[in-house]
Amino acid sequence: MTRVVLLGAPPGPISPPPLGGQPALPAAITLKSLPGAPTAYDRLLAQAAALDPEPTTIARPGDAAAYRRPYGRVVESPDIAGDLRALADAVEGAEDNLLILPADSLIHDELIYQITKAKRGALALVAREQREEGDEQDENAQETELVPIEEAEPEIGQTVVEGLPMRTRIGRSRIVSVGTAYHAVTRPNAVLLGPLHLHQRHLQTLAEVARELADMAHLFGPEDDVTELLTLGLVRRGVSVGRRGRRDLFFRRIRSQAEADEAQAEMAGYNEDRARLNNAVKGADGFFTTFFVSTYSRFIARWAARRGLTPNQVTLISIALGLLSAGAFSTGTRWGAVAGALLIYFAFVFDCVDGQLARYARKFGVLGAWLDATFDRFKEYAVFVGLAVGATVSGQFGDGEGVWTLALVAIALQSVKHLLDFSFGAANRRKAPIPLPTLDLTVADDRPLREALEERRASRNTGVRGLLKLWTNAGKFRPVHWARKMIVFPIGERFAAIAITAAFFNPRVTFLTLIVWGGVAATYTLTGRLLRSLA
Known part of the structure; x- marks a missing residue:
């Protein structure tokens, strides 16, 4: 379960008054375009209740009555x-993950899911400053941009993005520094929108910084947001807070009925189901899977979901197709090889569909994960046996003894490779990450933090770590990225290699391809594992 806390008191305005005049409570703003025309708060509370049966709302005494409902507290x-103190009390000693949402949030269900399912220990929703194309900056702005960040002065950001002050510095994957009306940030480039998700291991740290920040409340301005302050505290305590944008999903904070009407019209232009379907596809898939399977398999997954099929049922279809493929290969005929190639391709397609269906329909289970992992190998090795039997039956290679030897070598190679992957993954999870620098909350600017981060970065750019970082950065170039994906010989590439070589050549070529490519993949993977172990 995920514990949910809604913040009922929005920050004071740093920007012009909301569209439509005076701000209104989310409990008084009606979402007219939705069935039943619920209030913005009722909709958000229902979304929160899907994660936490008793979500907590923190509100001002004069507003508390407007927020009271039959469920939640x-x-x-x-x-x-x-x-801050109420939040600390709510999470102290908790054993669940935590999601913090401003009560004035209008947000897609899918975005809540994407935030809460993230593997990072802490994740915040951010928006970068958007510059209009063709806008000309004044001379001072141009000079500021020319100043290296190492020489830039920390500032109390006054730029406003979506009604919130831009006082956050983000890096490629995480939040680097956060500012307030008291804390200055070096060259802020983003705004914290409000949603913040934390793994339960960080809740004690959150409670501690919340209490410390509460004692410093006299230093903050009316525009400072609770999640902004909490993120500041976490970052300065060395917690790696990841960042994500809205991407193709909708989030907006609404302060008046007019803003809500405008936001609903904008929200209607988003296709949440399409975003959910796209998110069902793993971003780390290999080249073959990405371009020759996932382009359409996601639609099969949606079709299956709408007809009530379960991921386990789709897994069984994949297993059946894999066994039929092995049977076709075992005939030793050319048409049997072609049929086997087609069947193994579609066995892999449905192997992708079962995972996409699970993510799209939110149907996860231990049995399904076990079936998927175990029977991937079962299908693959069954096909190896089918190819070897077919070579023996056809008499093309004498008694087939040489082909059987190649089949056993291919099976052994894949088994060793999977063992290495599993053992390294288990060991790597136990490896403590390099700690991030910390900074006392009373320090008014982030220069010491920035300097410590620069020293940390410099130390990681030498020796084995520097070599690994160089290779990682090379992945920014798409050809290198896909070459690295292919060289490790993932299951999509293996099944494609089997299908193509078996259909156009013969089992010996298939096994030699698997052994040579698999050997290169094992060498590359083992080298990388060793370097990472030494780093």
């Missing part, structure tokens, strides 16, 4: 210091 707080 409301905690009254007089000010931002009270908000």
